[in-house]
Amino acid sequence: MTYAVENWGSGGEQIVLVHGSLAVGAAAFGEQKALADSFSLSVMTRRGYGGTCRINAVDVLRDAEDVVELLGSGAHLVGTSMGGIVAMNAAGRRPDLVRSLTVIEPPAFALASDLPAVRRVSEALKAHWAVADPTELHAFVTGFVAALEMNMPLPDPLPAPVADAAVNLITERPWRVDVPIGAVADASYPKLVVTGGWSEAFDGISMRLAGLLNLECHHLPGAGHAVQKVGAPFNELLRKQIASA
Structure with a gap:
């Protein structure tokens, strides 16, 4: 098994959720299960995580290809932490399949290395x-x-x-990961950048990313780096994002 998917809900538009480095699949997005009343959620467990087959090293570009496969004929895309890097690479690769893109504190250090x-x-x-x-x-x-x-x-x-x-x-090099900022900025789908306000570094990265995408950076404190775990406030923000698509 390369990657795994847990599906929540069976109606409405599809949302693909991509976890980061240490929280696997559904454990990263348990608070978003409440959205299954309105949407079909596809909660991804990336290659090498959970019960999937072991990998030699994390490859965010390969993970991005898996996300593109999950998007099907089109879906909303949410990525947290390193999952945000994966999601941005998928969105840059196939913008025609992305209905909206939401990223939560992606470790895109190179975008703001001057800070x-x-x-x-x-x-x-x-x-x-x-x-x-x-x-x-x-x-x-x-x-x-x-x-x-x-x-x-x-x-x-x-x-x-x-x-x-x-x-x-251990196989990652988080200070080196890259994102296709030009392709994402040029795409017409709505974009959302969210940060938890706990870290000067991640706030700086998130605000720089939002600036490059000509967006407001949304702050949702209370859950540290795992901003989506604030639950209802994040879910409401995501509902508004999807409604704007």
């Missing part, structure tokens, strides 16, 4: 990858969270889904 906070976090990530022991998963994830300047205590041992995801995280 001190963004540069600081990017350099901290590079330094961590340079010295961390990839066989010590708890220590690796702890260092990753610290480099992001995120206050998030981790259970020891890591829960099995997080430990499995951490094996993939």
